[in-house]
Amino acid sequence: MTDPNAAPTADFIEATRSSYDAIAPAYSAEHPDGLGEGPVETGLLTAFAELVRTAAAGEAQVADIGSGPGYVTARLNALGLQAFGIDISPHMVALAREAHPQLRFQVGSMTSLDVPDATLGGLIALYSTIHIPDADLPGVLAEFHRVLRPGGYVLLAFQASEGEHIHMTERYGQDISLDYYFRTPAEITTHLTEAGLSLYAQARIEPQGQQKWGRAFALAHKAAASSLTA
Structure with a gap:
């Protein structure tokens, strides 16, 4: 159930945590690998x-922010990166550890x-910054800039729509906020530019099938050490 006109939850961090804790088993079962073969x-x-x-x-760690069931973290490791996952939901983290015991979450x-x-050396956030209110997004991207090494990269994925806000109160039969x-x-x-990150590339996938929104990707990087001291 959604209400596009509802006000944002005051404590969005706790609301996001408790919501994903509630839906973690069903979400993980439906999305064992949400990337598919796209x-x-x-x-x-x-x-x-x-x-x-x-x-x-070749010597850098990569964080998967909003790692959920852990499939993106696993793919990054398969690509030769030293990746680990971070998620707001303890239940999601437990399921990711169970599915990928060789990885760190x-x-x-x-x-x-x-x-x-x-x-x-890198940071990836696929469809996780979408839960961050507009007022808090600059602080999140500043955090991304802070933890990146000079020359490090960040890849974001998000639903592409102008000024749309949805408040969901039910998913998978669970009450959420x-x-x-x-x-x-x-x-x-x-936002990336204001956080000190330079856009490297971007892509957009238009809605497919029953999808309502298109998806967009932004790849940016932190200035290399030589640029920072120039």
Whole structure:
């Protein structure tokens, strides 16, 4: 059940955590690998991995933010990256650890990452920043900038729509309180730039089949050390 006119939840972090805890088993069962074999998504992940490996000379960790059931983290590791997952939901993290016991997953919020400054060669957030209210998005992207090493890359994926906000109160038969904020690629590019991240590439997939919204991807990077000291 959705209400596009509902006000955002005051404590969106706790609301997001409890909502995904409630739907974690059903969500993970439906999306054991939500990327499928989509050529665009697969191609972007491969390009991201190659850029990170090149920039970091093969020695850098990568964080999957909003890792959910862990399938993206697993794909990043299969591409040769030292990837680990971070998710707001303890239940999601438990299921990811069960599905991928060889990988590391931890509970955390993208609003305040438990990651030291300038330590990640890359960071990926696929359809997870959509739960961040507009007022809090700049702080999240500032966190992404903080944890990236100079020359590191970030890949975002999000539903592409202008100024659309949905408040969902039920999913998979569970009572939840989950807000979705959809943005245009231009808006995301502006936010990335203001956070000190430079756009490298972007892509958009138009709605397919029964999909209502298109999907967009933004690949950006933090300035290399030589640029920061120039």
